[in-house]
Amino acid sequence: MKFYLKENGMRIDLDYGELSISGNEEYGYRPFQLMVASIVGCSGSVFRKILEKQRTEIEDMTITAEVERNPRVANRIERISLHYSIKGYQLNKEKLYKNLELSRKNCSMIRSVESSIKIEETLDAIELNR
Template sequence: MEFHMKECGIQTDLQFGELCVSGNEEHGYRPFQLMVASIAGCSGSVLRKILEKQRADIEDIQIVADTIRNPADANRIEEISLNFTVKGRDLDPAKMQKNLETARNNCSMIRSVEDSIRIVESIEIEEMDG
């Protein structure tokens, strides 16, 4: 990846378009937003792949990510909570929890930061009608 310094941040061109990163939301994505999105996106994608391999009847997966930051230490991210809601049919809660653990173990983004950022995950199931 190649980045170019702009007046209000940095910019790169990627396959899906231009990415602007700035500490000011008026000029681009904030770095912490990209960090959280990377972790949620990776974990969610791995979970989806696991469920597809199991041929689970899934309608939707939603992820709500909350962060705890430390303003006394450069506003570093100390914790990211990922709350998954899986909508589908005939989903076993124990199996879904196991799938979430497997996804965590196979998510490269979580594995990259797990020694410096606490990652907390939970999963809820919304059973859809037949």
Template structure:
């Protein structure tokens, strides 16, 4: 994996990747806030692994949306204490019990969730929306 380089710029930090420039700042107007990047990494990794599992099982889904609700502790450097990931799966012939098992498998195989499991509580819930042909 190539090294990442970060540069101090004006009111924030900048890095570049193959996908473009990323600005990081404590000011929403100047870039992504660090906690947003952490939550995005956790949600993105979890959803990617979940999708791979569903694709391998040939689950008929049309769309998956994840909403992240974050609890932070202002008294301890505003640290992230809990992330609630709520999955909404739209598809055909969805089996909620099987989807929950798949979600548990994705949790165990997501490197980002595994990296923070001892310091951030990750809670996952699921909602199925059955669509017709």
């Protein structure tokens, strides 16, 4: 990966498009937003694959992330709370939590930061009728 200096941050050209990074939201994504997005994207993708393999039928999944940062230590990320809202059919909340634990073990982004950032996960299962 090759990053380039720009007036108010950095940029990288990826197959999907250009990504601008800046400490100022007016000029690009803030680094902490990208960190949280990486964790959510990885976790959500792994979780979805596990649910598909187990033939758990979901219609929708949203993940809300709350971030706690420490302004005394370079505004570092201390905690990320992820809340999954899953809409589907014949959902078993206990099984969903077990699959969430499995996804955590297989998410490279969570595994990369788990010793320095506390990551908490909760979920709601919303049962849909056919």
